[in-house]
Amino acid sequence: MIMRLLMFVVLLIGATFSVTSSSLSQYEVIEKQYLNWVRHRSFHKQSLFGKPKNKLKPCLNIRVNKKPSLAGFSSVRKAIRPIPIINQCRVVISIGAGTYRDKIEVPATMAGAGADKTVIEWDDTADKMGQSDHSLGIYDSATFAINSPYFIAKNITFKKNKAPLPPSGALGKQAVALRISADAAAFIGCKFIGAQDTLYDHIGRHYFKDCYIEGSVDFIFGNGRSLYKDCHLHAVTNSYGALTAQKRESFLEETVFSFVNCRVTGSGELYLGRALGVFSRVVFVYTYMDKIITPRGWTVFYGQYKCSGPGADFGGRVSWARELNKSQAKPFISNQQRKASLRFPRQELPMPIPFPVLQQLSLIGNSIRIFSLNQISNLMAAVAACKRLSKIGTNSWMTSGVSRFKGVVSPLDTSTFLPSAIRLSASPSPFSQCRHVSQQLVKSNGKRLFLIDTLALVRRFEAEGLPSKQAEAITVAITEVLNGSLENLSLSVVSRADMQKSQMTQESNLSKLKSEVQSSQEHHYSLLQHENEKLRHDIEKMRSELRHEIDKVIAEHRLDLNLERGRIRDELTDQSAVTSNLTNTLDREIHTLKAHLEGAKYDLIKYCIGTLVSISAVGLAMVRILV
Numbered sequence: 001m002i003m004r005l006l007m008f009v010v011l012l013i014g015a016t017f018s019v020t021s022s023s024l025s026q027y028e029v030i031e032k033q034y035l036n037w038v039r040h041r042s043f044h045k046q047s048l049f050g051k052p053k054n055k056l057k058p059c060l061n062i063r064v065n066k067k068p069s070l071a072g073f074s075s076v077r078k079a080i081r082p083i084p085i086i087n088q089c090r091v092v093i094s095i096g097a098g099t100y101r102d103k104i105e106v107p108a109t110m111a112g113a114g115a116d117k118t119v120i121e122w123d124d125t126a127d128k129m130g131q132s133d134h135s136l137g138i139y140d141s142a143t144f145a146i147n148s149p150y151f152i153a154k155n156i157t158f159k160k161n162k163a164p165l166p167p168s169g170a171l172g173k174q175a176v177a178l179r180i181s182a183d184a185a186a187f188i189g190c191k192f193i194g195a196q197d198t199l200y201d202h203i204g205r206h207y208f209k210d211c212y213i214e215g216s217v218d219f220i221f222g223n224g225r226s227l228y229k230d231c232h233l234h235a236v237t238n239s240y241g242a243l244t245a246q247k248r249e250s251f252l253e254e255t256v257f258s259f260v261n262c263r264v265t266g267s268g269e270l271y272l273g274r275a276l277g278v279f280s281r282v283v284f285v286y287t288y289m290d291k292i293i294t295p296r297g298w299t300v301f302y303g304q305y306k307c308s309g310p311g312a313d314f315g316g317r318v319s320w321a322r323e324l325n326k327s328q329a330k331p332f333i334s335n336q337q338r339k340a341s342l343r344f345p346r347q348e349l350p351m352p353i354p355f356p357v358l359q360q361l362s363l364i365g366n367s368i369r370i371f372s373l374n375q376i377s378n379l380m381a382a383v384a385a386c387k388r389l390s391k392i393g394t395n396s397w398m399t400s401g402v403s404r405f406k407g408v409v410s411p412l413d414t415s416t417f418l419p420s421a422i423r424l425s426a427s428p429s430p431f432s433q434c435r436h437v438s439q440q441l442v443k444s445n446g447k448r449l450f451l452i453d454t455l456a457l458v459r460r461f462e463a464e465g466l467p468s469k470q471a472e473a474i475t476v477a478i479t480e481v482l483n484g485s486l487e488n489l490s491l492s493v494v495s496r497a498d499m500q501k502s503q504m505t506q507e508s509n510l511s512k513l514k515s516e517v518q519s520s521q522e523h524h525y526s527l528l529q530h531e532n533e534k535l536r537h538d539i540e541k542m543r544s545e546l547r548h549e550i551d552k553v554i555a556e557h558r559l560d561l562n563l564e565r566g567r568i569r570d571e572l573t574d575q576s577a578v579t580s581n582l583t584n585t586l587d588r589e590i591h592t593l594k595a596h597l598e599g600a601k602y603d604l605i606k607y608c609i610g611t612l613v614s615i616s617a618v619g620l621a622m623v624r625i626l627v
Helices: 002-045 076-080 326-343 373-392 394-409 430-442 454-463 468-490 496-626
Strands: 058-064 090-095 098-101 104-106 109-112 118-122 144-146 152-154 157-160 178-180 185-188 191-193 199-201 205-209 212-215 220-222 225-229 232-246 256-260 263-275 282-285 302-304 321-323 360-364 367-371
Touching: 058 076, 076 090, 076 104, 232 256, 263 282, 454 468
Parallel strands: 058 090, 090 109, 098 118, 104 144, 109 152, 118 157, 144 178, 152 185, 157 191, 178 199, 185 205, 191 212, 199 220, 205 225, 212 232, 220 232, 225 256, 232 263, 256 282, 302 321
Antiparallel strands: 360 367
8 A cells, every 4th residue: 555655656756747848949940940941041041142262163044945934034134133243153044945036135044945046146237227216336236245254165056146247347146146245254065146246355365165156357356365166167258258357456465366266258359367456476286277267367468678777677576477579569659649640630740851961942832942062063954954955965963853853853763852843754856945944043923043044154154265175174063062061051051931931830839839738728627626516515415325334234223232132121120020920929829838838847846745754644543543
């Protein structure tokens, strides 16, 4: 009986302690769950776009598909909008098969379903008008533009839709399919399809692997530091074009286009490249080039011809510079002369007077004939021959007169030099020819051509009693001495009439030149003023547009920051509400547990007291029984 009572008391005490321990363990479980929830919430409230430890590992994957049921977005542009402007985490946008007509600027990584299946296209050109009533220009004509670093594209086609094949030298027909203006970008298995200026490799380090690039003129251009490996370059020009146009502007820059193990195919005539910058640099290594490449390969042409001065030495020139010969330089020189002749007509140019040769001007009819002293001497000799003919007969005319007249007409043609009355003919009357010669040489339009009349001088000597031969010999000697004196004198002296005529000609030419220069200056000054006004207007317009764009960007950033701040505030409010609710719940649970503990304590005390009383009563009863 006593043992049964002891077992009953032990069971009561164990039950009391088990209730207490179970209440305490439940409290610990609730507290542990609360702490786990706080850690979970704090982990998920951290920004997905924070600074990652690994920039290549994506922190977010966005899916795009033409069917909205298969992805969260049906447009690439809409998929990019949730990505913040300040993003330091890699975002992968997986694009399903299809053609997406979007004009895009992205700071993300994009992976298509295949270059033949996933196509992004647009149809802007450089001369197309933008929102600000200005042409877009090459920079803003891009279908796809990347401005953020660490961009990666894979298995996507970037296409300039309806890109025309512009004629060589056309302006405003540039149509950029992709512009990459950021550092550390990579393109794997992509296609770039356009015509003029297809791929704008603007600035930064870029890597192109297994890509297909198609265009006509300068379809890879810019100032990037890029490696094209295992790529296919295809030209679609209908006349001629250039594959590359690299714009390295300083020898200190490390930019270069490197093509390694590539293929060059297409149609038309293609140059490997042209220098868009003064230090342009392009390298082809292990590259297959089809027959479309012109034998010259490059478009640069620099040459010089018969230059002088210390800087004209051709010995230290670069290997691609050329020292031209006369035939090579002739097209460039003749072009200059042709332009000059078009600008200044030949008849308006003044005729220079060649000194020291004295020129005698003789007015014959309405034209001007110019004779040098040698020609004057030959004419005088011809007069003497005519005089001798009148004395000694026809045979002497044939031997002497003809030779004299040959000296007269040489080296000029008689049709252009001698007047009609002096030209030799096959007339059977040489005496009449001499008479006409004498008359024309003595007088021409009322003016004497020579300073002395040799025929009159010979007759004067004969009248004084000298034989004809002596008179002719003396006349010839006097003429030769006089001609020699006049020739020596002509080296430094000209006649007043010639000087006056020359001065009048020069003054008229000078006045004409002054008027032309003045009109040209006024014209150029007006053009310069017009261009300055136009430039000032354009600068003001650009300044206002730039200010508008800056204000717009600042407003957008401010709006984004306010939205982000409001979102964070709302989330903090929600978190505070949830935390307060959880705290109240925990407080209620704790109070309930305390009440249970207090009740259990009182029950235990009651049970203990009752047990002690029972034990005491049993003990007293047993004592009484034993006594």
